[in-house]
Amino acid sequence: MTAPRSSGVLLVTGATGKVGRTFVDRMLADPRFDGFRIRALCHKRTLAPHPRVETVHGSIRQRDDVRRAVEGATHVLHLATSKETPDEVMDVAVKGMFWLLEACRASPALRQFLLVGGDAAVGHFHYAHPVPVVETQPHSAYPGCYALSKVLEEVMLQQYQVQYGLNGCCLRAPWIMEKDDFRYTLSFGEDVFGGPRWHELVGPERAREYVRNGAVPVMLDPEGRPVQRNFVHVDDLVDALLLAVDAPRARQQLLHVCMDEPVDYGALAAYLARTRGLPAVPVPTVYRSTWLDNSKAKFLLGWRPRYDMARLVESAWSYQRAPDDPRVVWYPG
Structure with a gap:
């Protein structure tokens, strides 16, 4: 078994979402992270009570709320985002991340900033890619405010790494699947x-x-x-996130986290x-094939995806929802 990680306080934004819920549950159950406490910045929803989980209520749009959430945190995992909602996307995805980065830059406790980005930043399946897409591919947002926001998030993190030496890491994921x-x-x-x-x-x-x-x-x-379209199962993404926590080789890296082959x-x-x-x-359709290359994440993190197309199908078709687990789509994709 891998040796325990050092202790810390890990702030999660978007903790009640698909990735956030899985990450929190997995970190709390993993003996390597027994020394960690989790702090969740929650706006409308909240996490179930747990002795190692603290909830800070507030909005990522508000600088004072963000500063209060970051205070004393050793790590930040930024998952909060906005989809095709022009009225709020800049406040949530851009201004919210700016407040987070500013608070992290000024914090003597902060050791690492983790961001889950998206392949919307490189055009997803909207543009032709004749070769596999690697992390040095120039940003190329497809039409819409969501893709633009994913580009801006990645660029902001990269610039804070350049300007202030921030220990950041972006795990760029395609469409994230869970359950059915x-x-x-x-x-x-x-x-x-x-x-x-x-x-x-x-x-x-x-x-x-x-x-x-x-x-x-x-x-x-x-x-x-x-x-050919890229996917990742939430369990594989969380595997990579847990490997990235305090990983020296993850410092200031952008990593593709996806299935070995697109579907x-x-x-x-x-x-x-x-x-x-x-x-x-x-x-x-007007859409084009895209092949995201995940070699860098494998090399730097020792990460391996467990899901291929067959496992993605079998897990989705065999999933049985409990009566208290209705299918709820919080956003279109």
């Missing part, structure tokens, strides 16, 4: 998780037929080829036809 998320990314119904919204691409009548027969979409690029929608349809007898529907 992946199954609902393939739904032709209104219950589709994220995008594309397949029922809008094929029309309501055909969508209803596809829902009835359990069909799954095969996303095609403009040349008619199945698209090929053609191969996915073939797998679902073979294992579950589901019919496939080709859906022409």
Whole structure:
């Protein structure tokens, strides 16, 4: 077993979200982090009581709330974000991160700042990438305020590392899956998780037929080829985050944390036809294949993803929700 890490107080923003909940539970259960306490900056929701968890109520938009949350923290894990919500995205994703970085820069206790970024910062599957995308790929946000905010977050962290020597690390993740998320990314119904919204691409009548027969979409690029799209399971992402805490080789690094290979929608349809007898529907789109390269995270952290396409499918299709665990989509994707 790996030796225990040093003690500390780790502040988590976005602690009640998909990644935050999993990270908190895993850190509390991991003997390596027995010396750590967790502090959560919560706005509307809150974490369950735990002797090693402290909740600070406030808004990341407010400088005094952020300063109060950062005070005495040795580590910050920044997960709070905003999706395609123009009215709040700059306050949450940009100003909120600025207040965090300013408080961290001034704190004598702060040892490390961890950010979970997104592949929206390099265009996701909106632009053609003829070779695997590595961390030196220039930023290229696709249209919309969310992708722009992910670029700005990464650039702000990088500049604080340059300007002030901040010990930061950005783990750039693609679309993060948990529970039955992946199954609902393939739904032709209104219950589709994220995008594309397949029922809008094929029309309501055909969508209803596809829902009835359990069909799954095969996303095609403009040349008619199945698209390859990147995913990561939340457990794999949290594995990487825990490895990055206090890791000397993570200092001031940007790391791709994703599955070894993107999901090929053609191969996915073939797998679902073979294992579950589901019919496939080709859906022409404007999207392009992207292959994120995760070699750097493997090399520097010793991290290995546990999920491939088959495991992602099997975990999503076998997941059974308890009565007190309804499917709730807090945001589109």
